[in-house]
Amino acid sequence: MENIATKVKITKASSSKLSSVDFSNLTFGKVFTDHMMVCDYKDGSWQTPEIVPYGPLQMYPSAKVFHYGQAVFEGMKAYKDDEDKVWLFRPEQNFERINKSSKRLAIPEFPKGHFFNGLEELLKLDKEWIQKGFGNSMYLRPFVIATEPGVSASTSSEYKFMILCSPAQSYYSGEVRVKVSEDYSRAADGGVGFAKAAGNYGAQFFPTDIANSEGYQQIIWTDANTHEYLEEAGTMNLFFRIGDKLVTAPISDRILDGVTRKSIIDLAKDANIDVEIRRIKVAELIEAANAGELKEIFGSGTATVVTPILGFGYKGEKYELPKIEDSYAKSFKDQLLKIQYNQAEDKFGWRYEVK
Amino acid sequence: MENIATKVKITKASSSKLSSVDFSNLTFGKVFTDHMMVCDYKDGSWQTPEIVPYGPLQMYPSAKVFHYGQAVFEGMKAYKDDEDKVWLFRPEQNFERINKSSKRLAIPEFPKGHFFNGLEELLKLDKEWIQKGFGNSMYLRPFVIATEPGVSASTSSEYKFMILCSPAQSYYSGEVRVKVSEDYSRAADGGVGFAKAAGNYGAQFFPTDIANSEGYQQIIWTDANTHEYLEEAGTMNLFFRIGDKLVTAPISDRILDGVTRKSIIDLAKDANIDVEIRRIKVAELIEAANAGELKEIFGSGTATVVTPILGFGYKGEKYELPKIEDSYAKSFKDQLLKIQYNQAEDKFGWRYEVK
Ligand SMILES: Cc1ncc(COP(=O)(O)O)c(C=O)c1O
Ligand SMILES: Cc1ncc(COP(=O)(O)O)c(C=O)c1O
Numbered sequence: 001m002e003n004i005a006t007k008v009k010i011t012k013a014s015s016s017k018l019s020s021v022d023f024s025n026l027t028f029g030k031v032f033t034d035h036m037m038v039c040d041y042k043d044g045s046w047q048t049p050e051i052v053p054y055g056p057l058q059m060y061p062s063a064k065v066f067h068y069g070q071a072v073f074e075g076m077k078a079y080k081d082d083e084d085k086v087w088l089f090r091p092e093q094n095f096e097r098i099n100k101s102s103k104r105l106a107i108p109e110f111p112k113g114h115f116f117n118g119l120e121e122l123l124k125l126d127k128e129w130i131q132k133g134f135g136n137s138m139y140l141r142p143f144v145i146a147t148e149p150g151v152s153a154s155t156s157s158e159y160k161f162m163i164l165c166s167p168a169q170s171y172y173s174g175e176v177r178v179k180v181s182e183d184y185s186r187a188a189d190g191g192v193g194f195a196k197a198a199g200n201y202g203a204q205f206f207p208t209d210i211a212n213s214e215g216y217q218q219i220i221w222t223d224a225n226t227h228e229y230l231e232e233a234g235t236m237n238l239f240f241r242i243g244d245k246l247v248t249a250p251i252s253d254r255i256l257d258g259v260t261r262k263s264i265i266d267l268a269k270d271a272n273i274d275v276e277i278r279r280i281k282v283a284e285l286i287e288a289a290n291a292g293e294l295k296e297i298f299g300s301g302t303a304t305v306v307t308p309i310l311g312f313g314y315k316g317e318k319y320e321l322p323k324i325e326d327s328y329a330k331s332f333k334d335q336l337l338k339i340q341y342n343q344a345e346d347k348f349g350w351r352y353e354v355k
Numbered sequence: 356m357e358n359i360a361t362k363v364k365i366t367k368a369s370s371s372k373l374s375s376v377d378f379s380n381l382t383f384g385k386v387f388t389d390h391m392m393v394c395d396y397k398d399g400s401w402q403t404p405e406i407v408p409y410g411p412l413q414m415y416p417s418a419k420v421f422h423y424g425q426a427v428f429e430g431m432k433a434y435k436d437d438e439d440k441v442w443l444f445r446p447e448q449n450f451e452r453i454n455k456s457s458k459r460l461a462i463p464e465f466p467k468g469h470f471f472n473g474l475e476e477l478l479k480l481d482k483e484w485i486q487k488g489f490g491n492s493m494y495l496r497p498f499v500i501a502t503e504p505g506v507s508a509s510t511s512s513e514y515k516f517m518i519l520c521s522p523a524q525s526y527y528s529g530e531v532r533v534k535v536s537e538d539y540s541r542a543a544d545g546g547v548g549f550a551k552a553a554g555n556y557g558a559q560f561f562p563t564d565i566a567n568s569e570g571y572q573q574i575i576w577t578d579a580n581t582h583e584y585l586e587e588a589g590t591m592n593l594f595f596r597i598g599d600k601l602v603t604a605p606i607s608d609r610i611l612d613g614v615t616r617k618s619i620i621d622l623a624k625d626a627n628i629d630v631e632i633r634r635i636k637v638a639e640l641i642e643a644a645n646a647g648e649l650k651e652i653f654g655s656g657t658a659t660v661v662t663p664i665l666g667f668g669y670k671g672e673k674y675e676l677p678k679i680e681d682s683y684a685k686s687f688k689d690q691l692l693k694i695q696y697n698q699a700e701d702k703f704g705w706r707y708e709v710k
Contacts, residue, residue, distance in 0.1 A: 028507045029417070029505045030505050030507075056414055056416070057413070057415070057416055058411045059411055059414055060411050060412070061409075061411075061517055061519060062496075065421060066498060066500050067428050067496070067498060068560075069426060069553035069554035070556075070557035071557065104558075105558070106557075106564055139506070141417075141506050143421060145421050149385075150382075150385050151384035151494070151496050151521060152382075152384040152385075154560065154563075155564055162416055183545050184545045184546075185543040186543075187546075189579050190538050190579055190582075191543060191558060191579065192554075197558065198422055198424035198557075199547075199553060199554015199555065199558060201424060201425075201508050202425035202460055202552070202553075203424070203546060205423075205425060205460065205461035205509065206458070208509075209461055209510060224546065224580075225544070225579075227545075234508060
């Protein structure tokens with residue numbers, strides 16, 4: 001990234017919590033590093049980004065975020081290579097996407113210099129928290145919340161942009177089976193499904209809890225109009241391997257434009273795999289499953305990179321996928337991890353060093 | 356309401372801000388009374404409700420409400436009659452609805468005793484803040500937010516239920532014209548539109564800001580699938596008077612079951628007005644407007660009770676409604692206000708005294 005002249009005000013924590021953390025036993029998103037970035041929007045502009053010790057906020061109970069969910073977020077990761085260099089993966093994609101989300105939620109866009117300088121200063125300060133080794137990373141959570149006190153249902157005039165850092169192993173563990181949604185929906189045409197809007201996620205918890213109780217770890221959302229087309233999962237885009245073809249739903253105003261998804265599409269094309277970006281019917285999936293043509297389903301997302309899906313349920317029927325030798329999921333995951341951890345050539349220019 | 360044995364712990368403010376408030380010049384939702392109610396959910400149950408001085412909360416920036424919009428709210432009002440008695444309007448409806456909303460957002464339901472005893476103690480304490488006179492009221496904002504710190508996208512294990520009180524004149528002022536939505540949507544089938552989920556509101560700000568810039572105060576949402584059917588406005592249900600018939604859209608999983616709406620339906624039936632609860636097409640509205648049959652449009656909601664709508668826009672065309680003598684909107688508003696302020700017989704048993 002160009003060096004953009006944004007000053008970041010830094011207030012260091014008086015001591016570090018690092019030594020108290022058991023890195024071999026991390027729950028995702030529960031432990032935070034010593035510092036966080038905060039930047040306020042008021043009087044019509046974003047103020048100076050600050051890095052301060054991680055700790056609670058003081059907020060009025062009338063702050064708009066509590067009442068109207070005017071809030072967006074991002075999810076990114078930092079990786080450390082064997083030489084202690086710190087890397088990000090396509091961070092400009094997350095920067096652009098948070099502003100796309102913000103725009104839809106009527107939140108003022110965040111300046112690029114603030115984003116990158118703030119993020120990099122933060123990572124330099126908390127660098128010791130990033131563990132080496134495949135699977136270890138630092139999950140980064142940029143987000144923006146509406147802070148103006150007042151309970152009238154209208155656009156806030158004040159916001160807080162923040163970045164939190166949380167050391168992570170892999171997000172999911174165990175086997176993943178998914179339920180194809182038959183009645184609940186995630187997003188409407190003309191709605192906010194393409195944005196990482198806070199409200200999109202809370203709305204999924206109840207149907208997901210039901211799916212969990214039925215033995216599924218996640219839901220595959222279908223289109224709200226007909227429930228005939230497969231869209232995405234709660235925090236992953238989806239790929240279906242039918243024969244040796246790879247099919248994934250097109251981006252729309254209901255589906256998040258995932259960074260991992262677009263990277264996998266590039267890797268697949270590069271490997272001469274036949275990639276079809278098109279709507280895919282539940283009926284086609286089931287037909288392929290019954291014909292023995294459905295070889296793999298996998299999810300793509302920052303948290304787990306690639307998640308193989310072992311089976312799915314639909315209208316009370318359960319479908320199990322075959323065990324497969326030459327798995328696309330495994331191959332894409334390996335390739336992406338190697339790029340992310342600076343262990344392979346980066347022919348697409350996706351790696352970004354923090355220095 | 357039955358007297359339910361819930362204890363409420365009260366900590367009084369050391370002084371009152373009441374004398375500093377200019378009641379003739381209130382901005383909606385900006386001024387709050389001396390106290391607020393707070394009740395925490397942890398270890399699997401709702402704790403003792405507390406009334407404390409109104410003031411900021413301490414919350415971790417990783418609290419789930421900031422990231423996943425797991426939050427719901429209600430809107431109610433308290434009214435004072437000429438004898439200084441304080442009244443609520445159908446409060447059990449709001450109690451039931453917040454739990455319906457909570458259920459859909461995977462939030463634990465709130466106990467009835469906690470709700471009513473907390474609310475009533477709060478109103479008794481801040482009774483002086485309720486001004487007499489038509490149009491004056493105390494807006495009440497019960498809400499629940501997910502407070503568990505942690506950025507994994509899953510149901511929170513900790514919550515805060517709160518009630519804020521804000522003295523109010525009437526919510527809207529000035530003339531209201533609405534834009535019929537042609538592309539943006541508020542809610543999906545199988546989604547959370549029927550719930551007062553925080554995220555439903557933030558998602559409307561951007562399209563509403565656009566409508567505002569075009570000279571409309573609000574949007575009439577249409578169904579996400581076809582945009583052919585009229586649904587509701589941002590914070591109001593809608594009624595269309597065609598000839599002397601009153602038409603309103605049926606409640607669905609996309610439309611909020613408004614307390615004012617159902618009260619108006621009862622009043623209309625009681626007055627032998629022909630009420631049709633059915634889907635209504637934009638095309639029908641325009642046909643009626645062109646034929647001179649569209650006599651009124653009005654919104655119904657707690658904030659303004661009834662809002663007459665003077666005109667609407669659709670596909671670049673603007674439609675103005677005729678001035679009308681025997682307005683249904685005015686009649687329903689008068690009847691409702693008189694019931695709310697204890698100035699008329701309450702034949703439906705809607706009034707609820709706080710004592
Ligand atoms: C709804 C949704 N879809 C897909 C993804 C995957 O996107 P990415 O690959 O950019 O992490 C995410 C998570 O980030 C998500 O929240
Ligand atoms: C989306 C929506 N529709 C309708 C209403 C009107 O409902 P009620 O009459 O219960 O206030 C409200 C506001 O309360 C609302 O938020």
